[in-house]
Amino acid sequence: xxxxxxxxxxxxxxxxxxxxxxxxxxxxxxLIRAAIATYGEQGYRRTTxxxxxxxxxxxxxxxxxxxxxxEALLIAAYKEVTRIALDTLRAAASALEDAEPEARxxxxxxxxxxxxxxxxxxxxxxxxEMSGISAAVDAAFEIGLSxxxxxxxxxxxxxxxxxDEGALRKTGVMHGLLAIARSWIADECKAPIADIVAVxxxxxxxxxxxxxx
Amino acid sequence: xxxxxxxxxxxxxxxxxxxxxxxxxxxxxxLIRAAIATYGEQGYRRTTxxxxxxxxxxxxxxxxxxxxxxEALLIAAYKEVTRIALDTLRAAASALEDAEPEARxxxxxxxxxxxxxxxxxxxxxxxxEMSGISAAVDAAFEIGLSxxxxxxxxxxxxxxxxxDEGALRKTGVMHGLLAIARSWIADECKAPIADIVAVxxxxxxxxxxxxxx
DNA sequence: GCCAACTGATAATACCCATTTCCAGATTGG
DNA sequence: CCAATCTGGAAATGGGTATTATCAGTTGGC
Numbered sequence: 130x131x132x133x134x135x136x137x138x139x140x141x142x143x144x145x146x147x148x149x150x151x152x153x154x155x156x157x158x159x160l161i162r163a164a165i166a167t168y169g170e171q172g173y174r175r176t177t178x179x180x181x182x183x184x185x186x187x188x189x190x191x192x193x194x195x196x197x198x199x200e201a202l203l204i205a206a207y208k209e210v211t212r213i214a215l216d217t218l219r220a221a222a223s224a225l226e227d228a229e230p231e232a233r234x235x236x237x238x239x240x241x242x243x244x245x246x247x248x249x250x251x252x253x254x255x256x257x258e259m260s261g262i263s264a265a266v267d268a269a270f271e272i273g274l275s276x277x278x279x280x281x282x283x284x285x286x287x288x289x290x291x292x293d294e295g296a297l298r299k300t301g302v303m304h305g306l307l308a309i310a311r312s313w314i315a316d317e318c319k320a321p322i323a324d325i326v327a328v329x330x331x332x333x334x335x336x337x338x339x340x341x342x
Numbered sequence: 343x344x345x346x347x348x349x350x351x352x353x354x355x356x357x358x359x360x361x362x363x364x365x366x367x368x369x370x371x372x373l374i375r376a377a378i379a380t381y382g383e384q385g386y387r388r389t390t391x392x393x394x395x396x397x398x399x400x401x402x403x404x405x406x407x408x409x410x411x412x413e414a415l416l417i418a419a420y421k422e423v424t425r426i427a428l429d430t431l432r433a434a435a436s437a438l439e440d441a442e443p444e445a446r447x448x449x450x451x452x453x454x455x456x457x458x459x460x461x462x463x464x465x466x467x468x469x470x471e472m473s474g475i476s477a478a479v480d481a482a483f484e485i486g487l488s489x490x491x492x493x494x495x496x497x498x499x500x501x502x503x504x505x506d507e508g509a510l511r512k513t514g515v516m517h518g519l520l521a522i523a524r525s526w527i528a529d530e531c532k533a534p535i536a537d538i539v540a541v542x543x544x545x546x547x548x549x550x551x552x553x554x555x
Numbered sequence: 556g557c558c559a560a561c562t563g564a565t566a567a568t569a570c571c572c573a574t575t576t577c578c579a580g581a582t583t584g585g
Numbered sequence: 586c587c588a589a590t591c592t593g594g595a596a597a598t599g600g601g602t603a604t605t606a607t608c609a610g611t612t613g614g615c
Contacts, residue, residue, distance in 0.1 A: 144561060144612065152561090174474070177602060188563060193604070261387070261474025297533075297541045300525045301518035305545070308517030309510050320510075328510045331548045332518070338544065355583065357591060365591090390572060401593060406574070562611065568604085575599100581592065 157195040159185040164206040169250020173203055173258040200262060204269045207259055210251045211273040215280060217244050222284045234285035234333055238326045245310055246318045256311045274303040278336060286337040298335060305332045370408040372398040377419040382463020386416055386471040413475060417482045420472055423464045424486040428493060430457050435497045447498035447546055451539045458523055459531045469524045487516040491549060499550040511548060518545045 141149025163185035167176045178199055182189050196202045221240035225233045245252040259270040278299040282289045306329055313325055354362025376398035380389045391412055395402050409415045434453035438446045458465040472483040491512040495502045519542055526538055 142560065142613065149561095178604085179602080186563095188565090189604075190563085190606095199603080258474075261471075294537075294541075297522050297525055297538070298544075301522040301541065301545060304521030305514035305518030309514040312510055312513045324507075325510070328507075328514065331511075331551065332514060332545075335544045335548075355590065357582065362591095391574085392572080399593095401595085402574075403576090403593085412573080557615090558613105560611105560613080562609105564609095565607085567606070570603085571601090573598105573600090576597070577595085579592105579594095581590105583588100583590075585587090 153194065156185075156187055156191050159187065160192060160195060160202060161206050161209055164202050165210060165254055166250050168203070168206060168258050169253040172253070173262065200266055203254075203258070203262065204266060206254055207266075207269060207273060210255050211276065213251070214241065214244055214255065215276060217241070218277075218280055218284075222280075230285045230287070234281065235326055235330065237281060237284060238329050238333070239322055242310065242313070242322050242325050242329075245314065246322070249314075252310070252314060256307050256314065271300070274307070275299060278303050281333055282336050285333065289337060302332045302336045366407065369398075369400055369404050372400065373405060373408060373415060374419050374422055377415050378423060378467055379463050381416065381419060381471050382466040385466070386475065413479055416467075416471070416475065417479060419467055420479075420482060420486060423468050424489065426464070427454065427457055427468065428489060430454070431490075431493055431497075435493075443498045443500070447494065448539055448543065450494060450497060451542050451546070452535055455523065455526070455535050455538050455542075458527065459535070462527075465523070465527055469520050469527065484513070487520075488512060491516050494546055495549050498546065502550060515545045515549045 143149075144152060147155065160181060163181050167181050167184050171180075178189055178192055181202065182192055192202075196205065217240050218237045221236045222233050225236050228236075245256070259266055275296075279291065282299075309325065309329055309332075313320060356362075357365060360368065373394060376394050380394050380397050384393075391402055391405055394415065395405050405415070409418065430453050431450045434449045435446050438449050441449075458469070472479055488509075492504065495512075522538065522542055522545075526533060
């Protein structure tokens with residue numbers, strides 16, 4: 130994926146005070162940031178490689194230095210967005226370390242929807258742009274979702290354990306939560322967070338319901 | 343959308359024993375059938391207008407006689423698939439007219455997943471191909487889903503009434519059920535129908551839960 | 556200061572496909 | 586039988602964009 134910066138030495142040299150690797154990493158980051166902003170603005174489907182490069186202040190040449198193709202950047206952008214969201218949820222749960230599981234669950238959901246509202250571009254990438262692009266994107270999306278499901282379940286039920294039969298349920302719950310978020314966002318996040326959390330809660334209860342396990 | 347068969351008379355004449363309108367309707371149907379088969383086989387994204395026409399035994403000229411563009415055909419194919427599925431669910435519910443609501447709900451779910459397994463092409467169109475194409479397709483998809491939600495809710499709870507707040511929940515439930523179906527199908531429908539229904543049931547209970555309304 | 560490694564910008568190159576148009580032959584009504 | 590209407594097939598047109606290659610100028614090691 131990453132063409133080493135130069136061909137002969139394989140190392141390159143410093144430039145603008147940065148080593149070859151630093152410069153390349155910097156460009157990669159700029160591309161990811163630009164991707165989130167652009168996908169969030171006009172959607173992945175409508176943005177070209179050239180669009181992202183323009184926003185990043187780079188040229189297509191540098192795009193292919195860091196990413197094999199457009200999809201690879203989408204996946205990278207999604208991973209970045211997911212990483213931030215997971216951190217936020219963990220923080221919300223930690224802040225209520227001694228509270229009831231149900232309260233912690235509510236706190237996480239609340240943090241999640243708040244984050245979506247505060248970062249519209251990231252939100253769009255997260256809830257709306259990862260569907261129907263390709264098998265690779267679908268796979269990356271499912272992996273990200275399952276991380277969320279696991280976090281939600283573990284935090285709200287300390288004795289929760291992963292089982293195979295639970296995988297289907299996890300998938301269903303996460304896509305349900307996503308659809309709720311998508312619909313809420315499509316309506317410009319007009320409904321209060323508390324209302325959205327109330328709608329989302331019963332779905333999470335499915336996740337941690339032991340009777341049905 | 344439908345260019346009248348001829349330009350001068352506006353009516354056309356019989357040909358091959360069929361009137362102008364009959365021939366056109368026939369071609370339209372063939373295109374829809376071919377679309378379901380082809381989308382089901384290789385996915386909407388990878389099928390070209392020419393592909394569908396080839397399968398239908400027609401030429402692109404006739405495609406544009408009945409559909410404005412590729413998306414319009416996808417929507418028409420989806421509507422056809424949805425129509426059949428809704429009929430099947432209604433029939434399953436009717437067969438248990440006097441049973442408990444919960445039993446009727448189970449029967450509908452069972453009929454639904456059975457249908458998906460029996461018609462893989464239609465299933466793929468229904469659960470996997472309608473995401474991320476365009477706003478028009480998204481809209482058609484949501485309309486179809488809400489019909490299902492309404493049917494499920496009404497049949498399992500005779501006194502069910504539609505409310506605005508319920509819309510979000512309905513969306514979440516339906517997308518949850520869809521994700522379950524998608525995942526099951528991706529695994530070649532290996533799990534027994536009864537297991538899938540068991541996973542799906544709690545989602546439906548959210549739909550008709552009055553406490554949370 | 557010199558050469559090779561960098562940089563940004565532009566512009567080929569190449570492919571894919573929707574949509575339209577053309578054509579030669581088949582079919583009909585009168 | 587004849588002219589108009591229809592048919593299937595194939596090819597022309599046109600737009601869009603991913604991906605690569607080129608180039609003139611800049612920068613850094615030595």
